[in-house]
Amino acid sequence: xxxTNENHKNKMNAEVDPSFSVENQLSDADVAHYVVDxxxxxxxxxxxxxAKRLLVARNLAVSRLAxxxxxxxxxxxxxxxxxQLERHRTMSTAITLGAILLAFYAAQQFGLNxxxxxxDAFLLASDLPPEAYxxxxxxxxxxxxxx
Amino acid sequence: MVSFKKRLKxxxxxxxxxxxxxxxxxxxxxxxxxxxxxxxxxxxxxQVLNTLASEWDTLRPWQREKMxxxxxxxxxxxxxxxxxxxxxxxxxxxxxxxxxxxxxxxHQQFQSxxxxxxxELRKKWMEYRGLSEVERAKLRGESPDTxxxxxxx
Numbered sequence: 585x586x587x588t589n590e591n592h593k594n595k596m597n598a599e600v601d602p603s604f605s606v607e608n609q610l611s612d613a614d615v616a617h618y619v620v621d622x623x624x625x626x627x628x629x630x631x632x633x634x635a636k637r638l639l640v641a642r643n644l645a646v647s648r649l650a651x652x653x654x655x656x657x658x659x660x661x662x663x664x665x666x667x668q669l670e671r672h673r674t675m676s677t678a679i680t681l682g683a684i685l686l687a688f689y690a691a692q693q694f695g696l697n698x699x700x701x702x703x704d705a706f707l708l709a710s711d712l713p714p715e716a717y718x719x720x721x722x723x724x725x726x727x728x729x730x731x
Numbered sequence: 732m733v734s735f736k737k738r739l740k741x742x743x744x745x746x747x748x749x750x751x752x753x754x755x756x757x758x759x760x761x762x763x764x765x766x767x768x769x770x771x772x773x774x775x776x777x778q779v780l781n782t783l784a785s786e787w788d789t790l791r792p793w794q795r796e797k798m799x800x801x802x803x804x805x806x807x808x809x810x811x812x813x814x815x816x817x818x819x820x821x822x823x824x825x826x827x828x829x830x831x832x833x834x835x836x837x838h839q840q841f842q843s844x845x846x847x848x849x850x851e852l853r854k855k856w857m858e859y860r861g862l863s864e865v866e867r868a869k870l871r872g873e874s875p876d877t878x879x880x881x882x883x884x
Binding site: 673677680681684703704705706707708709710711712713714715716717718719720721722723724725726728729 | 815816830852855
């Protein structure tokens with residue numbers, strides 16, 4: 585571990601001192617390793633108080649992260665619900681329009697059927713001529729025949 | 732943002748408006764047809780109502796409306812029925828409103844009869860037609876609800 589730290593230290597020095605050769609220059613990964621090594625190194629010497637404060641800070645950070653994810657999640661729910669609502673509106677409009685068209689079609693059909701049964705043209709084309717329906721004498725004669 | 736209920740109500744009102752305006756313009760078109768003279772009728776209408784050519788312009792609007800209804804329904808019939816309509820239209824147009832209304836009611840009753848009853852009534856009509864005009868006039872006079880002169884106007 586110490587050798588590694590020394591190695592990193594040398595590399596950091598090379599960064600600061602331009603007289604170092606190009607081969608000795610540090611990459612980002614090297615710096616990261618150096619920092620991690622230093623933290624590991626110093627973590628061994630942390631006091632109980634500092635360790636506890638770090639633990640509290642970590643828990644706080646984790647809880648905040650959890651809260652932020654929960655908001656994001658509920659945001660997605662709202663977006664999904666909004667989408668459903670929009671689809672619901674479109675469906676309602678389509679259903680309303682469909683119901684009105686259906687009612688209009690039914691009214692037309694009903695009117696047509698009424699015409700089929702009641703239209704004068706169909707009376708004229710009936711099995712009996714219109715005179716048969718209108719002749720009061722025929723009614724009287726039918727009654728006299730049935731008696 | 733417009734609420735869902737308001738939007739639904741607005742849609743319903745728009746559709747209702749369209750429906751009512753359609754019915755209004757339909758009736759307006761019918762009212763215009765009723766005022767047409769014989770030469771202004773369409774070829775199809777004149778062909779169906781040919782029997783009435785000489786008297787069309789003297790008919791009252793409500794009479795024309797009924798005749799135009801016949802012309803409208805005419806294409807829905809088969810040729811044999813159409814022939815019957817052409818043959819009977821002249822007599823029909825000369826009937827009084829009272830006679831026509833009475834005929835409509837009786838036709839409705841006839842329609843509800845069974846095929847057997849209809850056939851029986853057809854035979855009886857032929858039998859009745861075989862009576863002399865004097866006998867038929869006498870039977871008409873015996874009718875309990877014989878119409879008065881007021882009914883004929």
